[in-house]
Amino acid sequence: MIMLLTGMLATAVLAGGVLALAALGEVLAERVGVTNLGVEGLMALGAVTAVMTVSAVHSPWVGLLVAIMVGAIGGMVFAFGAVVMRANQVLCGLATTFMGLGLSTALGHSYAGQPVETTFGHVTIPLLSSIPVIGPALFGQNILIIPIYVLLPLAVHFIMFRTRHGLNMRAVGENPAAADAAGIPVMAMRFWYVTLGGAMAGMAGGYLTLTYVPVWSEGMVAGRGWIALALVIFAGYRPVIVTLSALLFGLVTALSFVGQAHNWPIDPAFLNMLPYVGTMAFIIVPVVVWHRMRRVMAAPAALAQPYYRDVR
Amino acid sequence: MATRAFQRLPTAPAGRILALRLVAIVVSLCIIAGVLALSGHSPVMLAELILRSTLGSRFGLEDLALFMCPLLLTGAAVTVCGTIGLWNIGAEGQFYAGAIAATGVALGLHGPVLVMLPLMTIAGILGGMAWITVPTLARAYAGVNEIITTLLLNFIASLLTYYLTTGPWRDRISGAQVSTRRLSVSIPEMWGIVHWGFPVAIVIVVGLALVLSRTRWGYEIRIGGANPEAARYAGIPVRLRIISVMLLSGGLAGLAGMFEVAGTVHRLQGGMANNFGYLGIVVAVLARGSCLNVIPAALLMALILDSGIVMQTQQLSASVILAITGLILFMIAIGDELAHYRPVATTPAKGKAS
Numbered sequence: 062m063i064m065l066l067t068g069m070l071a072t073a074v075l076a077g078g079v080l081a082l083a084a085l086g087e088v089l090a091e092r093v094g095v096t097n098l099g100v101e102g103l104m105a106l107g108a109v110t111a112v113m114t115v116s117a118v119h120s121p122w123v124g125l126l127v128a129i130m131v132g133a134i135g136g137m138v139f140a141f142g143a144v145v146m147r148a149n150q151v152l153c154g155l156a157t158t159f160m161g162l163g164l165s166t167a168l169g170h171s172y173a174g175q176p177v178e179t180t181f182g183h184v185t186i187p188l189l190s191s192i193p194v195i196g197p198a199l200f201g202q203n204i205l206i207i208p209i210y211v212l213l214p215l216a217v218h219f220i221m222f223r224t225r226h227g228l229n230m231r232a233v234g235e236n237p238a239a240a241d242a243a244g245i246p247v248m249a250m251r252f253w254y255v256t257l258g259g260a261m262a263g264m265a266g267g268y269l270t271l272t273y274v275p276v277w278s279e280g281m282v283a284g285r286g287w288i289a290l291a292l293v294i295f296a297g298y299r300p301v302i303v304t305l306s307a308l309l310f311g312l313v314t315a316l317s318f319v320g321q322a323h324n325w326p327i328d329p330a331f332l333n334m335l336p337y338v339g340t341m342a343f344i345i346v347p348v349v350v351w352h353r354m355r356r357v358m359a360a361p362a363a364l365a366q367p368y369y370r371d372v373r
Numbered sequence: 374m375a376t377r378a379f380q381r382l383p384t385a386p387a388g389r390i391l392a393l394r395l396v397a398i399v400v401s402l403c404i405i406a407g408v409l410a411l412s413g414h415s416p417v418m419l420a421e422l423i424l425r426s427t428l429g430s431r432f433g434l435e436d437l438a439l440f441m442c443p444l445l446l447t448g449a450a451v452t453v454c455g456t457i458g459l460w461n462i463g464a465e466g467q468f469y470a471g472a473i474a475a476t477g478v479a480l481g482l483h484g485p486v487l488v489m490l491p492l493m494t495i496a497g498i499l500g501g502m503a504w505i506t507v508p509t510l511a512r513a514y515a516g517v518n519e520i521i522t523t524l525l526l527n528f529i530a531s532l533l534t535y536y537l538t539t540g541p542w543r544d545r546i547s548g549a550q551v552s553t554r555r556l557s558v559s560i561p562e563m564w565g566i567v568h569w570g571f572p573v574a575i576v577i578v579v580g581l582a583l584v585l586s587r588t589r590w591g592y593e594i595r596i597g598g599a600n601p602e603a604a605r606y607a608g609i610p611v612r613l614r615i616i617s618v619m620l621l622s623g624g625l626a627g628l629a630g631m632f633e634v635a636g637t638v639h640r641l642q643g644g645m646a647n648n649f650g651y652l653g654i655v656v657a658v659l660a661r662g663s664c665l666n667v668i669p670a671a672l673l674m675a676l677i678l679d680s681g682i683v684m685q686t687q688q689l690s691a692s693v694i695l696a697i698t699g700l701i702l703f704m705i706a707i708g709d710e711l712a713h714y715r716p717v718a719t720t721p722a723k724g725k726a727s
Contacts, residue, residue: 143706167696284525337528
């Protein structure tokens with residue numbers, strides 16, 4: 062039983078990391094008032110460029126860095142349309158996803174199906190990793206687990222809720238006209254946070270192919286970008302909660318693996334549906350059950366609304 | 374001295390939108406040509422080849438009609454939903470659901486074609502409707518964002534198709550992978566390989582345009598989309614309208630799946646939706662909320678898909694088409710926004726402005 066639990070948690074932490082990174086990036090973008098529906102495409106681009114890089118350079122760090130940079134460039138392209146040109150955010154996001162998925166498949170054509178040889182290896186932190194159940198999951202896997210689950214979310218939380226800059230940032234998402242009047246550069250704020258969110262989506266893709274599923278294949282992102290978007294809504298746009306819900310979501314994924322490994326009498330196709338069914342439940346059930354939560358977990362007031370200074 | 378500035382209009386004039394969209398498409402084509410040239414293909418030769426084998430050949434034209442048929446319906450599905458201000462990003466899943474339901478009828482029942490085809494049609498429509506039911510109710514009663522719920526169901530539908538075509542419904546005769554056996558019932562062909570689903574799809578789109586513009590229901594939908602508060606104040610049951618519109622949208626996408634199964638592919642296959650659901654979004658965006666515009670928009674999209682076949686013969690991956698579609702969609706989104714701006718001459722204030 063302990064073995065099973067340890068294994069499940071380890072898989073959950075590993076699988077949830079992809080979602081945690083992408084969702085945290087999306088929290089940044091949505092808090093400044095921009096919905097980036099391009100996450101799925103940026104993740105695919107990050108995943109494939111990481112694979113391409115490590116097959117040439119043999120360093121997972123360089124691979125991850127390239128994935129981050131590619132994500133940032135993709136984020137900038139989206140932000141150019143959605144923030145600078147103020148075009149419809151839904152369309153720009155979908156277009157970014159189409160471009161990302163199409164390009165990544167075209168780029169990864171000759172890499173498809175080949176196992177990635179250079180990945181982030183196992184790092185075992187002494188003492189901490191011998192804690193039963195959670196030790197091996199958090200401290201006995203790869204070096205990125207702690208940054209993803211502890212350092213990044215806490216840093217974002219601190220900046221967002223404990224600094225003046227964070228207050229400005231949230232003001233841009235809640236009421237850009239007031240923020241503008243107070244001298245906050247609305248467009249720059251939106252542009253750079255969307256870019257940062259894109260970089261984190263790219264990183265999530267790189268993390269996916271460099272740790273969790275070390276092989277590139279078409280469609281391997283498999284809706285994780287969309288699940289990340291749903292998690293942001295579920296977590297009420299809060300960085301720490303979004304990370305925890307990514308972990309919870311990793312558990313759902315782990316459950317389907319455990320089911321397949323233990324030959325549960327359920328077809329793998331149905332077990333593979335679990336994450337999607339789970340996400341649906343995640344975003345529908347809380348709203349139905351706790352009506353009062355709706356105000357607490359509400360989206361930033363100016364979400365998905367372009368800001369025009371000159372329109373009265 | 375007068376300086377030039379730009380003023381944003383609340384609605385863009387249609388002429389300027391058309392002009393800027395042409396610019397957007399030309400810019401996209403230039404970018405694509407540039408990328409192709411850099412990767413060692415000759416864009417001019419490729420363009421000539423594409424034109425010759427799509428519009429210039431009988432097979433190309435037949436393929437064009439076959440691509441248009443599902444795009445007309447998925448495009449109409451997204452357009453109808455957009456009329457009330459909602460995004461149905463799940464046409465892909467509803468397409469599969471319709472295809473699955475129609476296949477279920479074809480595999481499970483036996484009868485004359487005249488009985489089977491209507492039954493399969495009804496099953497397809499109901500399948501698509503069933504697939505959008507949860508997002509519909511969640512949207513209407515709990516205000517849950519329909520973009521994500523409809524989209525997630527695409528993955529579930531795709532997995533369900535995979536399960537059926539490798540499991541209970543797998544082809545036991547020819548052993549084809551991820552496919553059912555060839556269905557015994559099919560929509561009759563009218564011109565080469567083009568089946569009667571194509572004219573039916575056009576009639577449906579035109580009919581929808583009439584319903585939306587000429588009936589009370591259509592009027593209420595449009596008001597509900599333009600200003601939900603005003604609609605509620607005027608006594609329009611917005612919630613019920615949302616439900617009816619979303620179910621209609623799902624039904625249309627399901628019908629597209631049924632046509633594809635019974636008319637074109639003749640079997641249920643994994644991956645048979647071929648992004649038609651997602652491309653329906655592009656068609657709807659191109660159509661700008663008008664059902665009649667869905668016809669030329671679907672034609673343009675079908676042309677792009679058709680040229681994808683040519684590109685595959687030139688060692689270019691078929692996925693390039695998805696990237697190209699994304700690029701065009703991106704440019705058009707920007708073009709549509711720019712169309713809102715009108716240049717105005719402003720004179721600097723001199724104290725006594727008239």
